[in-house]
Amino acid sequence: MAGESVISEELNSLLNVEFGPEVYEVERGMVRKFVEAIDDPNPRWEKETPPTFPAAIVPKELLNRLFNAEIPLKRLLNGTSELEYLHPIEVGDVISVTAKLTRMRQVAGAEGPTLFMFTEMTYTNQRGDVVVRGKNTYIRY
């Protein structure tokens, strides 16, 4: 069973296709809500955004497809996150995010197959500067 591929044509068709840009206005209220949610009282976050703020700038188009693609594996977990900061994301910025699925890997787990989906995101501000590069691995099992 473990040898059979769970990678559907639908998922394969997403490989290396760039999705977006999806555009987010980094409003003061949005940042305040995020900072309150992570419970980080650093006054620095009145102007600048905290390190994991890119998690709130979601490339929905790609992620919805990855999470909802019809395959036998129904459960989902976040595997890894990597962020590289080139410039700060500040309150008032307008951030565009593009995303792509770069690779998939199926492994045989104890309870059946597990599928790793590797993605890359690029976050660009209103001046055209790339502010953050991100990588995220999602796991369906």
Next chain:
Amino acid sequence: MAQVYYEDINEGTEVPALVKYPTTMQLVKYAGASGDYYQIHYDKDFALENGLPGVIVHGWLTLSFLGQMLTDWLGEEGRLLKLNGSYRGINKVNEDIFCYGKVNKKYAEEGRNCARVEIWAENPGGDKTVTGSAVVTLPSREKPQ
């Protein structure tokens, strides 16, 4: 906290630890703030049906706690260049999350004083639930102002 300088750190220097205690309410707030509405983070029945021990903390939220630990330490003049985390284990709600960090390399690169920091989070059972690394720059005491 006083500003930490490049000269103050060495291989093995520990980042001051941080302990957080996320509740279901915090997870709901995080779901709303991040847009991650996956039910394993607030719907106990759904989480149990998915083979989990109950509602679990978003990996990104635990990574946010590690980010807080680092930026508290870096102060106003230090900066985070990279932050990585692997989600290896489960943090349940209403349990402490212990955040730790340790410098494992210091080096100069492109005129900047850098350090690589190993970071990890533990649950009360001592399991490492998130492991990762960060790259930071620190100000120097010797640099002319």
